[in-house]
Amino acid sequence: MSTTTEAPNTTPAAKPKLKTSAMIASFADPGQKTASAPFGHALVKAAQENDKIVGLTADLGKYTDMHIFAKAFPERFFQMGMAEQLLFGAAAGLAETGLVPFASTYSVFAARRAYDFLCLDAAEPNLNVNIVGGLPGLTTGYGPSHQATEDMAIFRGMPNLTIVDPCDSVDIEQAVPQLAASEGPTYLRLLRGNVPTVLDEYGYTFELGKAKVLRGGNDVVFISSGLMTMRALQAAKALAAHNVDVAVVHTPTIKPFDAETVLKEINTDRLAVTLENHSVVGGLFETVASAVVTAGLGKRVVPVALPDQFLDAGALPTLHDRYGLATDRIVAKVLAELG
């Protein structure tokens, strides 16, 4: 132990301000138009019209916007505690009695922890169990325990399951009643809190199982899902300044996949790029790639996706930039591809 003592440096403001990792940081850009808790409000609206709808959660009501529903319909809301196997087993049991459950937790827990229960109790009997997964892909800086970077890869192999990866509040508001009305089990990659409103400017409506061309373009075609459609639209605008004309095709339903619409757009001379908030393994890129190969198209497809690795913890903008989901990174990648 040193005997010399020096006064500690107590001068404030000497350090640069650190970027911090909020658990559920919003990915909305500053000043962007947003809607608050679109899922919760959409579920309340759907439940007003369909008295079979019930909600449940595994101790994450406030963090999946389920609390809006719980407040509106306390007698139709069931808190299952931090017990995801029970959550989805019970959701299946509720569906067995003719109800239409929406069960929420984080995507990591639904996909990794409760898979067997969803698979055998909900999907095999083809029950109307609606899985609502928060923090899909890279939407938290909390590290691999909370980043569901491979949720679609896990879920795509489950027969009967419909998978929806919404872009924004418009998608979510319109998807919820369609998920309730569709017969079998569904998985919604939830965007929660203040969710950007993007697609209202494109004369767009969500249709379960359909891809939509949001804008045309002669040089490049983006095939995107989830929040990456928002980035795709931003990148398309930025690329216009480089005289690159980009089309954007939004495919919020990952399964069953609208291969017809997507292949029609891909089967051109344009550079084809897929964009997803998910690992490059087992998500949108591989869905598109398998459709391309199955159709016998000899077409190269460039993926914008998360790498096949456990991601860092940190601030979300830092991580989106690091792993290539940020708009600037997309622009740079396309320009490099075009040479």
Add this chain to the structure above:
Amino acid sequence: MPVETVQDRAAESQVTRERIEKISAAAYRIRHHALNMGEVQGQGYVGQALGAADMLATVYGDQLRFRAADPHWEGRDRFLLSTGHYAIGHYAALAEAGIVPVEELETYGSDDSRLPMSGMSTYTPGMEISGGSLGHGLTIAVGMALGLRYQGSGSRVFNFLSDGELDEGSTWEAAMGAHHHQLGNLTAMVDINALQADGKTDTVLRTEPVTEKWESFGWYTQRVDGNDVAALLAAFDNAAAQAAAVGRPSVILCDTKVGRGVPLLENREKAHFMRIEENEWQTCREQLTAGYEGKAA
């Protein structure tokens, strides 16, 4: 004691005797069916079916509300078989209940049969869930009990599980959930045969003290000899008296003997998948019948 009371009690014990005889006869037939089904396959979970026959007979013969001709009748009580491999016993009980034709039992485990080796709701009338992946049944039962209660139904939910399933954490998630939501319309019945795939339960993963576990989870807990029909009946009657839309869930812990009713199998080294030679099936049936008739006489 007033004469009327004495007469009432005599009448009551006569009714109880009749119920016990009816259930015992059903249990005998369930065992007989199970042996026949096992013989066709040359294998199967016959040991478990024989052990659980009295539980199944009590529930299907005395407790469950159902309509044999309309297995999806909304007002029915739900019987959920978690342990998919007990399907052989369950099919025999469904035949006994008139839901599955007796002559169909011989198709057990065959191609295109409605009676697969592991019970599945999509295959068999009267099979409420697809069991087999253990630890699922009680979680589904919690949802069903919640859903029925929410919709104002007076139907009860019964979940048949095994002591091996108590290894699964999900069983205890559901046990907590049922107590938290006060599912008085839910009854669990646990076949404690002290045996699981890799050997004796106390050498695989010690689950005892089982009674204290369920009690501490807030359940109305009874433990009985699961091969004693009178004891089973009393326990199920107690559970029925407890049943309510809002109240304590009920569990009946049933200690059973693998191969019960057939001394040849009762005394054989216990195994999860009991081997029975081709020439032994007839002996098994004869021993079963002799035992049943001996007791009845």
